[in-house]
Amino acid sequence: MHAHAFRVRMPCAIMAGRTYEILENPLIALADKISKSFGGNVLYADATLQLNAGERWALVGPNGAGKTTLLKIIMGEESADEGSVTFAKDTTLGYLEQESVLGKGKTALQEVVDSATEIRDLEQSIARMEEQIANCEDENELARLLERYGHAQDRFERLGGYELDARAKAILAGLGFPIADFQKPADEFSGGWQMRIALSKLLLRHPDLLLLDEPTNHLDLESVQWLEQFIASYDGAVLLVSHDRSFMDACVSHVASLENKRLYTYAGTYSSYLKQREDNLEQLRAKRAAQERDIAHMETFIEKFRYKPTKAKQVQERVKRVEKIRSELVVLPQAHQAMRFSFPKPPRTGDKVVELSKVSKSFGSNRVYQGLDLTFYRGDHIALVGPNGAGKSTLLKLIAGVLRPDRGSVEYGKSVTSAYYAQHQLEALNPANTVMGEMDAVAAGWTSSEERRLLGAFLFHGDDVLKRVSVLSGGERARLALAKMLVAPDPLLLLDEPTNHLDIDSVDVLENALKDFAGTIILISHDEHLVRAISNKIVDVRDHHAVIYDGDYDYYLYKRGELESREGDPTGTSARAPQNAAPVEPQRTQGRNVKTKEQRRAEAEARNAQSRALRATKRRLEEVEAALAPAQKRYQELMDLMATEELYNDSNAFDQAMREYASLSKKIPLLEEEWIELTEKMEEGA
Numbered sequence: 001m002h003a004h005a006f007r008v009r010m011p012c013a014i015m016a017g018r019t020y021e022i023l024e025n026p027l028i029a030l031a032d033k034i035s036k037s038f039g040g041n042v043l044y045a046d047a048t049l050q051l052n053a054g055e056r057w058a059l060v061g062p063n064g065a066g067k068t069t070l071l072k073i074i075m076g077e078e079s080a081d082e083g084s085v086t087f088a089k090d091t092t093l094g095y096l097e098q099e100s101v102l103g104k105g106k107t108a109l110q111e112v113v114d115s116a117t118e119i120r121d122l123e124q125s126i127a128r129m130e131e132q133i134a135n136c137e138d139e140n141e142l143a144r145l146l147e148r149y150g151h152a153q154d155r156f157e158r159l160g161g162y163e164l165d166a167r168a169k170a171i172l173a174g175l176g177f178p179i180a181d182f183q184k185p186a187d188e189f190s191g192g193w194q195m196r197i198a199l200s201k202l203l204l205r206h207p208d209l210l211l212l213d214e215p216t217n218h219l220d221l222e223s224v225q226w227l228e229q230f231i232a233s234y235d236g237a238v239l240l241v242s243h244d245r246s247f248m249d250a251c252v253s254h255v256a257s258l259e260n261k262r263l264y265t266y267a268g269t270y271s272s273y274l275k276q277r278e279d280n281l282e283q284l285r286a287k288r289a290a291q292e293r294d295i296a297h298m299e300t301f302i303e304k305f306r307y308k309p310t311k312a313k314q315v316q317e318r319v320k321r322v323e324k325i326r327s328e329l330v331v332l333p334q335a336h337q338a339m340r341f342s343f344p345k346p347p348r349t350g351d352k353v354v355e356l357s358k359v360s361k362s363f364g365s366n367r368v369y370q371g372l373d374l375t376f377y378r379g380d381h382i383a384l385v386g387p388n389g390a391g392k393s394t395l396l397k398l399i400a401g402v403l404r405p406d407r408g409s410v411e412y413g414k415s416v417t418s419a420y421y422a423q424h425q426l427e428a429l430n431p432a433n434t435v436m437g438e439m440d441a442v443a444a445g446w447t448s449s450e451e452r453r454l455l456g457a458f459l460f461h462g463d464d465v466l467k468r469v470s471v472l473s474g475g476e477r478a479r480l481a482l483a484k485m486l487v488a489p490d491p492l493l494l495l496d497e498p499t500n501h502l503d504i505d506s507v508d509v510l511e512n513a514l515k516d517f518a519g520t521i522i523l524i525s526h527d528e529h530l531v532r533a534i535s536n537k538i539v540d541v542r543d544h545h546a547v548i549y550d551g552d553y554d555y556y557l558y559k560r561g562e563l564e565s566r567e568g569d570p571t572g573t574s575a576r577a578p579q580n581a582a583p584v585e586p587q588r589t590q591g592r593n594v595k596t597k598e599q600r601r602a603e604a605e606a607r608n609a610q611s612r613a614l615r616a617t618k619r620r621l622e623e624v625e626a627a628l629a630p631a632q633k634r635y636q637e638l639m640d641l642m643a644t645e646e647l648y649n650d651s652n653a654f655d656q657a658m659r660e661y662a663s664l665s666k667k668i669p670l671l672e673e674e675w676i677e678l679t680e681k682m683e684e685g686a
């Protein structure tokens, strides 16, 4: 897609009149009042973002909000309609694009080491200075030279010039490259690994401002964890786009969020941002509810007395007040349109869907599988899990027929055809087509309104369907490719990391489509939530073996945990994922549920605590219900009372009623909210 994985350039503007060295948090870049639109579509107005050294910013927002575009504006690759981007003096920038491809020729290690051109240049100029210093006669000149020399050396050291090679190796290893692969030609790596090389180059260069667009898309869990640590201790400024919550929580210090065409900034982790946002939203909702209540109340009055000449003044007054409230009505952010769509059913197949017998597959000396036997049946929704490099993608490719086994066979059952979804699906879209045009190619016999409905279910609304593929954002492309796959689905879906690029709403769409899928699914995903939601069987791939766990993900975790504790392996208890587990001898038959005494005690305690909590919740729920019913009744009485004329003739009664009304309008929503919360708690606990 792009010729270079990243570009580094010197900044085009220099902040005038300030020295940043003396500040504790030196400013590195300032994007000031940026506005941007494409055609009539406004992405954002007045977006301001100040990036300081040592700050790690997450840039978040739904697919298509303009995150990639903002990074490009900061890089100077895309121009802003309004506003400016400025940098501190001598700032270096590094940018990892959402999709990137590598040049040809060098080994992986060379490619990485050679990318540190700045260090190389610095090295040369230091050598030149040394020569000049040795030959210098003039004392003033010498002092100047020495000072420059000192600066250059500091910078050389700061950029890690002395341990370039060692650092390059550490970074490659951190991102999951086996040492044997350091010397492999860079262009022989698969797309995902090329992206890691690009990332390694960037990290080695150590720019003052690091811009990363969805860096975790091609990384497995271990590499993600390594990258988290790398970023968390980065001394420059980092601005990264991500949809991965736990990744952001592990490494960001600030959040910039694109919502409703504005950029909001928060200090803190991603979770604390979510909480702040939720709190703000809560306040807005409460205010809006109060406004609506007031309007409804006054309108009742207006309705009642509209034609009573004696009340003309009060009616007028209320009409004005309603108008005023309406003009100040709190605008709540749009709730996302969760659209239900029943996806077409795939053709029915025989019981046995795929059978692998005695499959062996090696890459050079790397033996991935030997004599693998595995059978999948109709209706299986399988997740492939296991450590990095164990061969999950290879297994999927063997099943898809993208790779051929060295020995053995992969056979499909009766009427089985498969669709294979991986990164390449995005690249297979024709950039010149419109979204609708891409659909037409696969949706034979569909009317255009049916196509629009399917696209709508994949969150393409209105004019979106007329957009060209070439301008789609990463998430939009992924959604389109997935929609194409589900128009007339094959009975066997093979999915390798389908949630890459997708925002939360899009993952929900995918989840719903797959959950009800009547055919067979084999899925690789680092998104545990998706794995939990759709899989009814787990295949654990490690040590050249694949072991089937005939149950859902929690059953699998439980079984693995058991296996590992029996092996006495403490790392196996990691809650985050089984991938961390040290390899253990796979167990082919599931044994009895043998629990240790501690486990049993812990479980019993947890159960007790839960039932205590549940009882307390139940009690409170009863109290709330007891308070709520009379309050609601009284509220209704007051509403009726306020609609009668007498009330307005008796100022005491009127004041009394208004006071009561005001207090009830506060109390009822609180009670209602608590009631909902408690009921939810009860349901969860049940």
Ligand SMILES: Nc1ncnc2c1ncn2[C@@H]1O[C@H](COP(=O)(O)OP(=O)(O)OP(=O)(O)O)[C@@H](O)[C@H]1O
Pocket: 038, 039, 043, 061, 062, 063, 064, 065, 066, 067, 068, 069, 070, 098, 467, 471, 472, 473, 474, 475, 476, 501, 503
């Ligand atoms: N040249 C262009 N002409 C018209 N529309 C464009 C152009 N470039 C981008 N867009 C649109 O602008 C919006 C923002 O795109 P951008 O790639 O910045 O989104 P994003 O926030 O990075 O999304 P994602 O999370 O999917 O990567 C998208 O709806 C995209 O279709």
Ligand SMILES: [Mg+2]
Pocket: 067, 068, 069, 098, 213, 241, 473, 474, 475
């Ligand atoms: Mg993007």
